[in-house]
Amino acid sequence: MIDSHAHLISADVGRYPPSPLSGTLEDGALDNPVTAERLIALLDANGVERALAVQRAHIYGFHNDYVCDAAAAYPERLRALCMVDALADDICETVRYWVRERGSVGIRLTEPHKGADPGWFSSKAALRAWETVAELGGSVRLHFYRWNREAALRALLPVLKSFPDTPVVLDHFSNIVGESGAPNYGVDEALLALDDQPNVYLLYSMINLGKLAALDLPAAPVVARVVSAFGAQRVMWGSDVAQSKGNYSDMVELARASVGLLSQAQQQQVLHGTANAVYWER
Template sequence: MPNPQFRLFDTHAHFFTNDIARYPADASGAREGRDVMMARLERDPATAERVLALWNACGVAGGAAVQYNTVYKTDNRYTIDVADAHHDRVSAVLILDAAAPETPEQLRALTGRHNVSGLRLFGYPDAAGEYPWLDSPAALKTWDVAAEMRLNMVVMYAPGAPSFAALRRVAALARRYPQTVIALDHCGWPGPHGGAAGTIGPEHLELVDVPNIHFKLTQINLNRFAESAIDPADFVRRMVETYGAGRLMWGSDLGNTKVSYAEMAEQAIAATQLLAEADRHRVLHDNGARLFGDRLGS
């Protein structure tokens, strides 16, 4: 049951459909295996109708449709169609190859025609352990267009562990584009090591004085803490004490994390229980709505 005291805004929901004739799926490289992913897509799709029904049941005012790399890679058609059809509730966060020569103009055109609030960059380190796809000369042309179009930049680097190599590049980009909000998926992978005191390590502390870097707290984080016997509420309190309540926002990871949506909402609310009430509202709703919902209804 929704908690009437708290409205939610979901900054990290993956939408996908079993209408593969209209929206072809490419599940190659899926963590659970291609065949398992395709069976799940057919059996339990996260369509707009299903997701919005869950939002209505759980007190979620709106959210961001984050392109699901596992199913669609850089084919953003379903994400865009969902956001356009439900522009009062959903904005689109696309995935494109930042270094591809066609991406800057493609991003400009898509943002001009559709209900787009952000661009998500996803990738792995190279052989030297570096992340040049974030800030190569070609990628910077995409960052220039994102800044021009006032888009949020969402960064998802892999594998899922704290990385000086990735986060120092992100910090440099944030300083280069001070008017652009950079949102780190899954909070940039804080490590559940050594109990609650170890969850915010030196890699993340370098971001304290970079105010346009924000953090998306998702179910992946909450699951990792549960597996490591870390109280998520302690982590959330430390994040707010470290960065301020204006830089942390909730996202469910719906469609990718096998926890019921009602449980995700309940766990998110519980994770903020050590915060002042005003800060709870910021983390659960206000920050996400400000960044990913400011164009809704337009």
Template structure:
């Protein structure tokens, strides 16, 4: 099966050439304890049978300095594309974004509004100051990975999707829906967002672990979500090495949870969606 990892992180051993500059000054624990270089990622991919990967900027290690993901994707364009980070609140954000794409440039961009080092959900991603950034992303056809938590900020997400319907938004970790509390309720809440055609979902171990724990009730989440979005708007990502498991274990987890889906849907989730979002990956077997 063709497999593209839509969400992994790399960190260089060269701390002088690629200095630490985490957002908010706080580094993720995983970045300090189990970093993986670009070459190390290739080894893990080869071990797992993963052909290509999307290098998502390690925002909690490098902040807005995209040098390492860009250099790595330029060095191994047959294996990687780069998703970097910009500050959409800067007056120059749209120009920065335009300058960062193109041949050998960013294939996508990421906004980190909540996570392990940012426990309070930021709502700045839909502030009026960000509108030029979103307009530019739409004009460029550049996917925007949005790391946020569904809940109180879901209204801001909907506002964003309605204001910029032409932008492709890829919701990291599906916005951390509360599958553990109720797979059915979480599935209904996520499925309702499918009304916005620009929204895509990134399925990772953050969701898959909860679905595995849910057992037969996992279908109460997967059924409505896949039914509403279609597999062609869902992409799998390992989140290696932020995840504690090995890459083979992460892929096995995904295969186990998604085993009940039709083979075509699995192929879309494991590769097809990522290839459409990031055309520079090329086609199957390229």
């Protein structure tokens, strides 16, 4: 297995200070941090081979030093994915720094503020980030919310066509309503409009699995439905550890159960092969 969505938090607040706006010192998020060393121990204990260390923006904002330092310290086990502000004036230099100089596998983009135009990531300003990461051979990770996902998916289609060689990974199945049930389990027309774009990938995590588990609903039909639409080679799992609550061992067990309706080859692809192809073999 490869965990393609593991957050890290350093215990060294002097070297890696939280963003002044995060409030994490007050809410206890740093009391028992998932450091790089702790994550690797969790991987070992649960039979997970490697992990993608994804910037925890709610703690560190756009300061990606810890995930990059962790990946550099443990290159056999970790890769880093950095968060950037795609609308910043210096975004081209910023992407080159994190991807080319610090070794990030790509960039992660999320809504700059609640209520932002759903197509902000495809604006002329933001496209500079896409152009730069495409130059460098990196990937793009996008996070959409349920309240803006349909409009955002529509805005994404022309971007996918403009950057056909850039892997674009949609966090948390684009936040589909998986609990809506059969036959489509939240896989709607907005998402299916992207199924013929070979550079789009779907990642699911505890954001999806946790919602389903809380309702006592199985995740396997949801995962099987997405795989039927996009193929196992475009679907991957990530835990969301250090963001989602719960024990890592439970997250891994939910992941294994989530592929129960797939063939053995598809299971291996979703739990390992897709992340390996996008984040390690490129």
